[in-house]
Structures are given as C-alpha cells and as structure tokens.
Amino acid sequence: MFKTLKNDLPASIVVFFVALPLCLGISVASGAEPITGLIAGIVGGIIVGGASGSKIGVSGPAAGLAVIVATAIGNLGYENFLVAVVLAGVFQIILGVFKAGIIGYYFPSSVIKGMLTGIGIVIILKEIPYFFGLDKNPEGDFAFLQVDGENTLTELLKAINALISGNFDYGATVIAIISMAILLLWGNVLSKKGKIFKLVQGPLVAVLVGIIYYFVTKDSNLALSSEHLVSVPVAESLSGLKDLLTFPDFSAITNPKILITAFTIGLVASLETLLCVEATDKLDPDKNVTPTNRELFAQGTGNIVSGLIGGLPVTQVIVRSSANIQSGGKSKASAVIHGFLLLISIITIPNVLNLIPLSVLAAILFIVGYKLAKPKLFMQMYNSGFKQFLPFIITVLGIVFIDLLWGIGLGLAVGVVVILIKSYQNSHFLHIEGEDVDDGKVKMTLAEEVTFFNKAAILKELDSLPENSYLELDVRKTRYLDNDIIEILEDFAFKAKERSIDIKLVSERGTVENPESFIEFFKLRPKTS
Template identity: 45%
Template sequence: MSARAAPHTLARDASAGVAVFLVALPLCLGVALASGAPLLSGIIAGVVGGVLVAWLSGSHTSVSGPAAGLAAIVAVQIETLGSFEAFLTAVVLAGVMQIVLGVIRAGALAAFFPSSVIKGLLSAIGITLVLKQIPHLVGYDPDWFGDMSFRQLDGENTFSALASAAGSMHAGAVLVGLVSLGLLVFWERTPLRRLPLPAMLVVVAGGILMALGLERLGEGWLLGSAHLVQVPVSRSVADFFAALPSPDSSAFWDSRVHIAAATVTIVASLETLLNLEAVDKLDPQRRVSPPNRELVAQGVGNLTCGLLGGLPLTSVVVRSSVGLDAGGQTRLTCFVHGLLLLGLVLLAPTLLNMIPLSCLAAVLIVTGAKLASPRLIRSMWVQSRDQFVPFAATVVGILLTDLLVGIFVGLTVALLFVLRLNLKAPLRVTPERQPGGDVLRIELSGQVTFLSRASLRAGLHAIPEGAHAVIDARKTVTMDPDVLELVREFERELAPRRGIQLSLEGFEQRYELKDRIRYVDVATREVRDRSSPAQVLALLEQGNERFRSARPIQRDHLRQVQATGEAQFPLAVVLSCMDSRVATEVIFDVGLGDLFSVRVAGNIASTMGLGSVEYGCAVAGAKLLLVLGHTRCGAVSSTVDLLAEDNPEPLPDELSNLQALVDSVAESVHGVTSSPPKLDEVTDEFLYAVTEENVRHTLREVLRRSAALRGLVESGELLLAGGIYDVSDGRVTFLDPQSTSVQA
C-alpha cells in the first residue's frame, strides 16, 4: 500500500494526528524538563519529527520526537559541555553521523534484534506506562510527565512513587482521571468508536471542562498549575522564534562535543532501530520499514533540530502506538501531529495550559494496557524457553532500569541462549543405511566456533571402532581454526588407530582439507551381488521410514551421476502407477542408480511393462520386484465408477488403447465382489480393497506370464513383494508376502 494518504484514510489519519498531538505535547515538555533544556527545545523536536521526518522516513506509522530514553544522556552532556548551545552543536554533528550510517547501510543491524527482545520491549513500555501514569492519574505530579526510567529525578523510583501517590491523592485530579479512564474504556466498547472524532480529544475537552467546574468546589478540588500542562507562553510569534537558542559554532572543534555527538548518534540510532522494529510489529498491515532510510531521515531531523534549537529525536513507540490505536494508517498522522504542535503552541498556549495531566495519564494508561497485552505475554509463555526467558529479561530489565539498559539485558540473555545452543548442538549425528552398508553421518552446523570444540571432540570419540563415518561440512559457513585442527588430528591419528573409515565432505572448497569419500552411496556390482532379496526389501522399508519422518540421507547427486555414468547396477525393480505423486526414488529415499522404475497407469502387468521388468530382473540382475499401488488411484476409481453405472457406455474409439487398462483393473474389481458394485457401495474402504487386490493380481500375472521371473523366484534369486502407498501421509504398507504368492 502506498505511504500516501488515500481519500478514504484522510479523516482517520487526521483524527489520529490529533490524538498523537495530545499525548506528544506533555511528553515533549517533560523530556525537555528532565534534560535540563529549555522547554521549547522539546516542542521544536516534536515539530521537526512530525513536519520533516514524517516525509523523509520510509515508515508508514512511526512517529518521531524527543525520547525519554535520551533525557539522562542529554542532561549529562549539557552539564559536561557547559551550555545548551554547545550541546546543539553536538546534535548537528550527530545528525551528520546518522546520515552517514544510513548511507553505509548500518541499518542492517536491525535484522539482528531477536523478536523475543522486541516483544519484551513492547510489553515493558506498556507496563511502565501504566505504573508511571498512575501517580499522575491521582494528582501526584513531582516526577516529570513521560518519565520511563526506574529511578526518578525526585529521588523516588517507579514503585515507591506508587506508594507515595496512595497517600498524596488530589481529589480533583482523581475525579478527572477516573472519569477520563472510564470514558476511554466505554468509548472502545460502544459504536462511538466508529466515529471519526478521536476519543482522546473528547477526553481532553471533558477534562478541561471538569477542571473549570472544579474551581467552584473550593481549593481542595482546584487543579493548580502543577497538575496542568505547562507550555511556555510567548507574547508573539516573533518572540517565540527569538527565544530559540542557536548552536555554538565556536565549540565545533571541541573534542568533548565530538564525544557527545558520537554518544547521541549511537544511542539515538539504536533506539530508533529498536522502536522501528517494534512499531512494525504493531502495524495491522504488517508493513516493513527500511532501516537505512530511517537512519538518514533521523539524521536530517537531528541536523535540523540542532540548527533550530531542538532536542535530539528518535522514533518513539508510545506516540506511534497512540496513532495506530486511533486508526492512523499513513504518515499523515505524524505530519498532522507536528503541525498541531507548531500551530497551537504558537497561537493557543493558554488553551493548552488548561489540559489536566490526569486526563492525559488516563490516555497513556489505556495505551500501555494495550501494549502489555496479556495475550502477547501468554503467547511468549507457551513458546520455548529460549524465547520466553529473553522476553522476560527484557521486561524486567526495562522496568528496573531504563529502556536502553533493559534492551541490552534482553540481548545479552538472548545471546547466552545462542551460545548455549552452539555448545549443545554444533553437530547432528545420524545413522544412515547406504547401499554399501551402515554409515554414521556427523553433520556440522552453519557456524562452528571454538565453543563447539568440546562437543565435536565428544562426538568423534563416540564413533564405534571399525565403523564407517563421514564428517559433513557442506552446510558450514564458518569454521574456527581450532575445530579444523581437531578434524585433521582425528583423520590422521585417531581414526586409523581405531579402524574407523572416515570420509570428509564439504571441506575442500572452503578449507585446506581434502574431501575423501570412503563409503559406497550408490549401488555397485559388488553391493548388488552380496545383497540378499530380503536385505533389499529392508532397504526400501527403512528408506520410506526416513522419507515419512523427514530425515532423508544427504546425497551428493553430482557425485552419484559421475559414479553411475559408465554403468548401473540397480538393486530392485519397482512397478508403480504413473501418478505424479508416486515418485519412487523419493518415497523410498534412494539415490541415482539404485532402482529400475517401471511406471504404467494402474500398475498393471502390460506386455511392454512386463518386458521391462524381465530386463531389470533377469538380465540386469535386480534382486527385488516391488509392485506398488497407491490410494486414490485414478485408474482404480474410474474403473469402479464405470462398472457401477447401470448402463455403462463403451469408451470412445479414440480411447481404444485405454480399454486394455480398464479390463485389467476390472478383473481386480471382480476379485473383490462377485457382482457389479453399486454407486452407494463405492466407499474408501472398497476402493482400498480393490487397490490391494490389483497389486496381488499384477503379481500373479507376472508369475503366470513370465517363465524367466518365475524361475528366479523359485531359485530364491528374486523376491516378489507388493505395497500400497498412501498419498495422504507418505506411508508404504507392504503386503504379506504369502498373500501375493501363486502357483504357476
């Protein structure tokens, strides 16, 4: 979908922009207050994020502005540099650095953030919003509005502030907050939610009216300025812009400014990439935002903020979430919020200063409750431990510290699980039944680091004496030199000493170790001659089991092509149906040159098909003939349907060759029922019985019509077997050999 607002989304986007503005206004002021910067600097950052960054970003739903996570860093840097003007120079440089990061595609870092950590970020922000806004809801406002850190500037923390708020409630704020909260919940559960009017605007308007009405109830109910939004009031537009500070150009070459710029660049970029991933997960349309373009957009935004006197900005989850909840679908939501910030702060600051903080706290509590959805937490709980533990660590880390520290806690825990997995499963050991005998395949993982050395050593020492083994590195992308040296030592010393025939695959192209294949993975004359018919049948049974359990043998087909280029010595002949779902080499997990495959509709013993079978067994020396039928066979079901008709019509003349096929299958139908079947008797069970009888009938025909094959069976050189392949689950059911025998 285009990022541009379509006519049918304009109203929703504009309405959502109003909602975002109402939340962003106190947040911009709060971040500026906590940063020790002029209050207008927070407003400027919000305006730039809405008016400029919205159109440069590739995100449809992200809203940018001053971030609470940067407040502490900004405060420290302002104190270190000695002035806010010097810090603005650092913000300008940080913007340039972010543009460079975007150009060199550093946004690819976003792909390495685990989804468990991103979901933990969303839940933690939601829980923190609820906990932090409860004091504001009841009129306890010593902490700045929008603070997301565990430790507050007033000396309290998230939990102690709740206790203090319980003993310092303001009656008027409690009334406004609870009514606002109730209205928001009521609005969401009634047809009112379909109105283009945002619920938050109604709540704020109602909050202003209630605050005015409370003035008549006396001083105990009156909401003073400490409980209201506090926008700086300028006498004129000219005074507003005159009050904006400018960067100190003389500080451009100060090394402390460079360090501050690098710090802001790293923190703002990380926070932006994390929040961008989180916002994309909230987007109902699941659109993906380009991270490199976002870095460039944020860089231009921060460059502009530094020049105009604004705080550094990032993508912000809270504002983006409010926009999505209010129905915003395009970047117009962000743009409208920026215009309102600029216009109303310039033209109507007195009106804005009448908004109670308690009604805005109600808005953020509802937003937080949606972010910290119990459904999300339950879904993470039921997943594997390596998903839930990093998720929980991220949530706890953010709750007890701040956003960035909590993210690093979550990433560290996720990394520990990756290392644990690397230590635990750097290889997979699979026994294989190859035509030449049993082989133990040791398949290395994609990344084999020094942490894998102990596990690989244990796996190599566990190989039985005298066994055939292959170390398979075909899927390995990187291998630590220590691990490579371990393989070399095992090949040169331990394997020969213990009589292990060791093969190496996948080493020659990437590593200075020559591939060696010492096991037979194709049917050779020697393999065929020493195999008994029963062993060949067992080979097919085991192959079908591997196929059904999705554990096929890893084969080098090019090498098999080269090995069978001069001659072939198949072990078995499979007479099967032409059905596209019955690929015999696949369902029996065999390689090139292992089978003769004869295919004819209905797996019948046609003259030419029988000639092919005689060649494969009597001339080429195959040890097994398997007649393979299958469920839902078109030849069987069509013949049954034809016989079940009251007055069956003969086949058209142009299908005269098909009549022989129908006649052959019809004999199997008569073998199941003495009278023609009726349509209401044609069940799945009946069709299966006909399919099974058709396999037996073909086997009887083979013995009756071929003296050569009959002689091989009587001498024990050839085994005849039948089977039914189930096209729904991949299982081959082998028929009792006694039930397929016949007297010649």
C-alpha cells in the same frame, strides 16, 4: 502527493488529535518542558514527513525514547542534551548512507519485545503518582533511582500510603479516573460503532473533558491547582515563537557523555523507526514498501532540525502511523499537514493547552504503557520456550530496575548465552543418524554450516566413540566448515589410529578411506555457493 488530498486531509486531522496529547504527555514523561514535545511533533510531521519515502508513516516524539531522554537530560542538562540529539541525527544519516536499513534484523525479537514491554511498565509505574496528583518532583525521571534519593518502589509505596490515608489530590484523581474511563470506552466500544468515533479520537475527548472539568470545579473542593496543569510557554505572535526555542550548546560537543548519549539515541531511534516501518508496511492496505535507508536519512535530518531548535528526538511512531492508516491516509501529505496543524495550535491556542490536567496525560500514558506491555505477551513469550522467554524477561527486569541500556545489554548477553547452549545441544549442527552397537558402525552427518560454537559438541561425540569402531563422516551437505572444526578432525584422525578406529569420509568429491590429512583434504575441496 496531493492527488489523494480528499483522503489525506481528514486523516491528518485524526493524526493531529492523536498527536497533540501524546506530544505533551511524552515530553512530560521525558522530564522536559511540554513545548519540546510539540516541537518534535512539528518537525516529525513537516520535515521528516516531507523527506521520508513512507506514504503512511508518521513521526514525532516517541515513548520508546523517554527512558533515554529523561536520564540524559538529568545527567547533561537540556542544552547539552540537544547537542546529543543533533549528533544522533548525523549518526542516522551516516547509517542511511552506508545502507544500514537492515540493522533491525540483527536484534533478537525477544530482546526487542522485552525492550518495548519494559518501557511500557516503566511508563505505567512512573505515572502512577501523577495520576493521583502526588509526586512534586521533576516528571519523567525514568531511572530506577530517583533524583531525590527515592526509587520507583518507594515512590509507589508513598502513593499507596497517601491513598490509604486520604492525603492525595482528589481533583486530579477524579479527572484521571474519568479520562481513563473515556479512553477505555472509546477504544473498546465506541470506536467500533461509527465513523465519527474514529474521526474524533479518545485522547482528544479526554483532554477536552479535562479542560471542562477544570472550569466546572474551579471553586470547589475538587479544584485543580496550577501545579497539576500543563505549562506551555505562550507566544504572542509567530515572530515571538523563536523566544520559546532552546538552542544547543556546541561548546560541550567533545564531552564523552554527550557522544555516548548521541550514539544511544541514534541507535535506539533507528531501531524503533525500522520496527515501526516494518509494522506499518504490513498494515498498509496498498502494500507500499518503505525504503529503509531513505527513512534513516529522513529521521536523521529531522533529529538534526529538532535538536537545533530545542525539540525532543523523533522516530516513526506506530500509534500515529496506525491512526493514519485506519483513517484512510494515502500519501505523506497527511503527515505533513498534521505537522502544520500542531504549529498552528501552538500559535493560536497555547492558553487552551495550559488548561490540560497532568493527570489526564498520565491516564493517556497509562494506555500507551499498557499497549506496550500487555499481560498476554508474557504468556506468549513463556509458551515460546526458554530461548525466547529468558532474554525477554531479563531485558524487562533490567529496564525496570536499572535503565534501558542495561536492560538491552543484559538481554542481548543472555540471548547470546542461550544461542551457545542451544548450539551445543542442537542436532542441526551435529546429527548422529544411527549407531549399531554390535558392529561398531557410526554415521555422523555434519550440518550445512558448522562453526566454532559446535566444537564442544563435536569433540564430545568423537571422544565417546569406542575402540575398534567404524566412523562414516558425511560432509556432503556442509557448505561452511570452520577451521576450528577441521583441526578437531585432524587431531581425531591421529588419535583414531591409536584406538583402531577406521574413518570413512563421504563428500561431494567421492569417498575417502582413512584420510591422511583433513586439513589438506579441505584445502583442495572445491568452493561451493
């Protein structure tokens, strides 16, 4: 992987610049200490990057897991939460061994888009108080109901009242607005002007400006207090780094809440990783294909290591991966080197990291949240029809007003209901080709696959046939016919005699007039591929 080092080294620096503030911001948003996000970034780079089969994917702590992590830490405590992270890694390895790399394809895209959009909205809503230096409660409590008895809406109302009355932190607000302007200018204008603006990323510039602002305004009315700054524990040496680590309490491993959390983290992390893999492979100019089962194994290994030394759970992350691709990364060396750069930064410049204003990280997370929940996506989903929009919007509302699991569960449930409704209505399963009222002839063609979902629609059509009619039932295209449907046809054959309805069954074996038994006919029917 070092044959392309001339491409990978510059790319790794860019990824490091992107990852450093995001690791800090996501740990804060997850209700954990900033060091935990950095540990996850290091593990995602060195461990997962080395074990992965992806040449351009970059792993680390992900905003998509912030909701679960924040809730789990609040319910379990951090040491017990780490047990869940380790078990989640084991679960991911099992998924990889059993070749579950295709699991992402079994979730409706509308629910997945709703999940990411809901997470984006929650990130924005939760960071608004910190943008103005207002909320003094533990950061990253992502459930709708807060630990202090407040909820998202009341916290926002308090922030609005503070803004109206002028009782907010002016220093935190000013640097947050400056950071937001830098990020928007960098992303929308400067990044298209030259390579230097792609090499030096907007989040890093915002962080550096925030540090400069802290020193410039130190003795003014716009000064930032220590409670509005990042707080990373300082290690005096590499050997002292172990004192910063937190270790899991395996005595609680039988706690059902830990097992449920582990399953949730493992499933969502796997899903987010597989979605990212699909996206990065499409962006890759060299069109490499990532082995998904090996990726699950790599992610599981990373989560085991991260959980054992006190880090947040990791996934492959689209923001860092796309930055790697855009910067010319060609092999996994860029991901691995960026992990070592994060490790070096903790050892050499922790005091510098502790000068970063929290409101700057809130501005960075605003951009992350917006990219996940762009307004135009709502219109796109609406224009796609109710089959797409309804599960999407229910998932979003469930995540925003309850939590992530409820949102996904409600979205999936609505998606299943929509499928049942459309299955009842859909002509793909039952197609009436024509009906001549004068001679009573009706031709009914069954689809290639007919399941029990179609029972109601087929039964309705058969019961509506008038007496003395003639039904031509065509099953030549049908390759799967559910036993429930065969039983309906068997019952209809009996009733047809009473109603003087003649039946002509057309199959690949020929034509049968008024078959005595549909059950016997389909038992003898040769199997087809």
